[in-house]
Amino acid sequence: MNEKTHLLVLDDEKNYLLVLEALLTDAGYTVTALNDPETGLAFLEESEVDVIVTDMKMPKITGREVLEQVKKNWPHIPVLIMTAFGSIESAVEVMKYGAFDYITKPFSNDELLLSVHNAAELSRMHRQYRVLRENLEERYGMHQIIGKSRAIRETLSMVDRAAPSRSTVLISGESGTGKELVARAIHFSSPRNKGPFVSVNCMALNPGVLESELFGHEKGSFTGAVAMRRGRFEQAGGGTLFLDEIGELTPELQVKLLRVLQERRFERVGGTEEVEVDIRIVAATNKNLQEEVEKGNFREDLFYRLNVVHIALPPLRERREDIPLLVAHFVDKLARENGVTPKTFTPEALDYMTGYEWPGNIRQLQNVVERCLVLVSGDTIRVDDLPPELRDEESQLKSAVDLLPVQLDLADTLERIEAALIRRALVRADFVQVKAAELLAISKSLLQYKLKKYNITGH
Ligand SMILES: Nc1ncnc2c1ncn2[C@@H]1O[C@H](COP(=O)(O)OP(=O)(O)OP(=O)(O)O)[C@@H](O)[C@H]1O
Ligand SMILES: [Mg+2]
Structure with a gap:
């Protein structure tokens, strides 16, 4: 070959x-x-x-x-x-x-x-x-960000506008909403894309280790520092440094980071010589940093330095119209990666996917699709194949409720919902009242009472 x-x-x-x-x-x-x-x-x-x-x-x-x-x-x-x-x-x-x-x-x-x-x-x-x-560009480019909702289109246009500059970008959003994906897309669509994309998770390391991880250290600066080591800031030179979970930085490191952002220079741990860096910083957080500032946990001056361009990723449940697209995207991608044939979700299964709350957002959706692809035999994924949490009545109910306006007349709304549920049960039961009462777990006489109350007639 x-x-x-x-x-x-x-x-x-x-x-x-x-x-x-x-x-x-x-x-x-x-x-x-x-x-x-x-x-x-x-x-x-x-x-x-x-x-x-x-x-x-x-x-x-x-x-x-x-x-x-x-x-x-x-x-x-x-x-x-x-x-x-x-x-x-x-x-x-x-x-x-x-x-x-x-x-x-x-x-x-x-x-x-x-x-x-x-x-x-x-x-x-x-x-x-x-x-x-x-x-890499193919893998991490903008076109990997899937969605047609207004929120996603806005995100894409922000990425597009922010990428060419060196402005610091702050990305916020719940876990699994695509913060890292967006950070990479910014780097790989920017003129710095030939430089490295270096990522640091500020939560994964204890503060002392994190400091030398970020800034490097001079030989002998602490026990175990047997040689000079360059930190992530230096490694990211010419490229982009992605600071993940920025809300977890200790006050001391917040001060140090502020200085790098202001002066683009710093000293290695235990060193006196200044190191200059040409980097772009993209930071991400799943906290509300503004609130953290108000609570006194995050420096206000650092917040403003980071918040030059702010991209807020909405949770998946607030842009449900993207769900069918994401499902199709992951079916295609994961089938290829796992070497299995793609499968289709029945319309009903897709309804469940769209109705679910997705507390783990897109990452959770991706995991569910992967699990179905690998575990389900046959080429159709039905409601019964979905993981139990998706079929949970509570969450179904909650998402149905989400569709209603927040301001409403409770008694009136409940009556209308009750009437609608009774009508649906009747249709399902082919207008056999005993069966409809069974579906609703009420007695036949109670059903008849309600039919009269809501003025619901036979066919
Ligand atoms: N809009 C999208 N289109 C396609 N895939 C997406 C999208 N958003 C996220 N993903 C995928 O979902 C997964 C989770 O995204 P990512 O790791 O970027 O989330 P995160 O916000 O950084 O999460 P965490 O806060 O848990 O670190 C990744 O596999 C990513 O590729
Ligand atoms: Mg992440």
Whole structure:
């Protein structure tokens, strides 16, 4: 399956070129051999070349000029230069210009093959790196944020507007609402996306450890600090630092963070030298930070520094219209990841999904879909296949109640609901009153009384 490495070989001496071509083809490479460097450069415009092997001394365009062009237009292609014996100075020069390697003619076959092999390796690594980067963007880009509700559309437009700048972003929302997903989308849609995305959970570590985790430490600053260590702030240089659960920072660390945000510099633990950093900070919290400020748990000045752009993610139960889309998205994604065939939810099962409260938000929804995909045999997921908590009457009732306005006439509303439930039971029971009474767990006479009361007639 390994695709062959494609070499472009340039040399003005035709016979020599033929020899090189044969040698490299025998060694398993795909070779394009050209005796005119100009044609070679034109060839690069339209073909994917992994490594260039070029002679130095050629009549119209020299190897050095080829190198310059390649460095300018295709900087990822390693260039291997062949120089004639005695022209050692220009060899040093081409290395300065960024040639991958040079070999002096006459060289042995092994010498050439070794150098080409190394260049091919480098090229392969470049290619892998590009694929990995593209995968990351694909995995964490904005299009991974699913939803059509107004809240989600607003979130997407905020991400879009915030990404190009270096402004600090504060993301708030209950657990599982997608805070980390949004943080990554901001980084990967920003101009800093070639830099690292470094994430720190402020709750996971005790305060002392967290300090050295964030700021690093100098050698000998505390027992066990055997060597200098760079902290997350430094690791995130050129990229984005994601501070998760920011509401958990101790007052001391809040002061330190404030300083970094103000001055973009800090000292490592136990150090005196200032370290400057070029980072963007995205912070997340499932607390209401404004309230924490009012309660005196979170510094007001730090809050304002963090709250430059605020993205508030609503709980899933407040944007139920996204649920069918999310279900379809997770069915598709998780079926692929688990190597199982996708399944469909019956409309009734989907109703239950849409009606549920989702205290664990999207993460919980994702887990339920995954569980159904893996455990249910057959290609349909029915109500009975759903986990018990989703079928819980209390939560069904609560979500039905959520649909009603908060301000209402209680007695009147209850009567209307009662009448509606009785009508539904009658329809279900094909208007057989005994059966309807059974469905409602009341006596036939009570049912008849209520039918009269609400003026409900037979068919
Ligand atoms: N709008 C969305 N579209 C698709 N997937 C989503 C969406 N929001 C969240 N998810 C997925 O739900 C899961 C939980 O999201 P995430 O980890 O970002 O939540 P969180 O708010 O950081 O949660 P916690 O507070 O528990 O850390 C992830 O697998 C994420 O990919
Ligand atoms: Mg999270």
